[in-house]
Amino acid sequence: MITFEDVVKIYPGGGTAVDHLSMELPTGKMTVLVGPSGCGKTTSLRMINRMVEPTSGRVLIDGQDVSGQDEALLRRGIGYVIQHAGLFPHRTVLDNVATVPMLLGKTRREARTASLELLERVGLPTEFAKRYPAQLSGGQQQRVGVARALAADPPVMLMDEPFSAVDPVVRAQLHTEFLRLQQDLGKTIAMVTHDIDEAIKLGDYVAILRQGGVLAQFGTPQELLDAPADEFVASFVGRDRGLRSLSFDSAADVPVVPPASSADLILEGGRPIAWRTASGDRAIAGTFTKADSLRIVTDLAISSPVGIAVRVDDNGVCDGIVRHHDLVDYLMERRAS
Numbered sequence: 448m449i450t451f452e453d454v455v456k457i458y459p460g461g462g463t464a465v466d467h468l469s470m471e472l473p474t475g476k477m478t479v480l481v482g483p484s485g486c487g488k489t490t491s492l493r494m495i496n497r498m499v500e501p502t503s504g505r506v507l508i509d510g511q512d513v514s515g516q517d518e519a520l521l522r523r524g525i526g527y528v529i530q531h532a533g534l535f536p537h538r539t540v541l542d543n544v545a546t547v548p549m550l551l552g553k554t555r556r557e558a559r560t561a562s563l564e565l566l567e568r569v570g571l572p573t574e575f576a577k578r579y580p581a582q583l584s585g586g587q588q589q590r591v592g593v594a595r596a597l598a599a600d601p602p603v604m605l606m607d608e609p610f611s612a613v614d615p616v617v618r619a620q621l622h623t624e625f626l627r628l629q630q631d632l633g634k635t636i637a638m639v640t641h642d643i644d645e646a647i648k649l650g651d652y653v654a655i656l657r658q659g660g661v662l663a664q665f666g667t668p669q670e671l672l673d674a675p676a677d678e679f680v681a682s683f684v685g686r687d688r689g690l691r692s693l694s695f696d697s698a699a700d701v702p703v704v705p706p707a708s709s710a711d712l713i714l715e716g717g718r719p720i721a722w723r724t725a726s727g728d729r730a731i732a733g734t735f736t737k738a739d740s741l742r743i744v745t746d747l748a749i750s751s752p753v754g755i756a757v758r759v760d761d762n763g764v765c766d767g768i769v770r771h772h773d774l775v776d777y778l779m780e781r782r783a784s
């Protein structure tokens with residue numbers, strides 16, 4: 448667990464960057480620090496590995512005040528990933544990753560074998576290992592940055608806007624891969640972003656900071672969406688927070704009716720193929736399963752030309768449909784209950 452205890456940071460000649468910050472970042476979970484530019488996110492992150500020292504208050508890792516610890520030793524247990532990856536430009540991808548384990552005493556061969564495995568884990572095929580960072584795309588460089596941070600197998604990872612330098616499609620891919628990786632690794636992660644969508648998608652917990660380095664609210668994404676502490680948090684999580692919060696609700700209990708009840712749905716061997724519309728058949732753009740979220744069901748119902756979302760089982764066979772007005776009734780009943 449990473450604990451901020453009444454932490455204040457005032458830069459010489461500057462204003463207050465972090466103002467009496469107290470919060471606990473649970474072990475094995477990802478906590479995302481989010482807020483407008485200049486609200487003290489990076490400063491807070493850097494106080495964890497002592498790149499910045501607090502003016503007052505304490506930062507503790509597993510109950511140990513970091514200020515009493517040897518900086519080099521402390522940082523060995525803390526991976527650090529930054530925007531644009533910060534790779535060594537004149538070293539190959541493999542050497543970028545292998546440097547840390549070698550510093551920690553592994554032989555060159557051991558370090559390289561471990562690094563190749565790590566590169567594969569973050570989704571980079573081995574043929575990239577010999578390239579130099581400039582020969583990779585932004586997204587690939589970020590993957591190397593993550594692999595390098597993981598190379599020492601640190602229990603704690605700090606990530607400062609790690610996904611912001613890549614385009615939205617690559618970013619979404621990196622998010623999915625990173626979530627899968629974190630599910631396996633269970634690191635204690637503190638991540639900074641200015642993007643509330645990213646925070647809500649990735650964070651087990653989210654800390655929203657406001658100007659002046661004041662903590663506005665700390666909680667799970669669902670808590671922030673359901674019960675924003677004040678106007679600032681409400682406007683920061685957005686006007687569409689009702690829709691966003693549907694991402695956390697399961698579609699398992701959506702009331703469906705048999706597929707045969709719609710004359711508009713064309714099935715082949717039980718699989719949904721197309722909609723019959725006045726202007727001809729239209730291919731079905733997507734389906735949902737019981738494992739999906741209500742947001743996906745809502746999106747499908749709204750975007751379908753006939754206002755129907757189609758559910759399939761694990762074999763892709765249609766086992767029910769839900770019409771948009773029934774979906775709205777269901778959502779309203781849930782809200783009331």
Ligand SMILES: Nc1ncnc2c1ncn2[C@@H]1O[C@H](COP(=O)(O)OP(=O)(O)OP(=O)(O)O)[C@@H](O)[C@H]1O
Nearest residue numbers: 458459461464483484485486487488489490491641
């Ligand atoms: N080394 C420094 N010296 C003086 N002031 C600083 C220093 N670093 C940051 N600040 C100031 O402290 C405040 C918080 O900065 P910080 O970088 O922590 O914010 P941030 O939320 O990470 O911002 P951004 O999203 O723009 O990166 C800002 O007002 C900034 O100008």
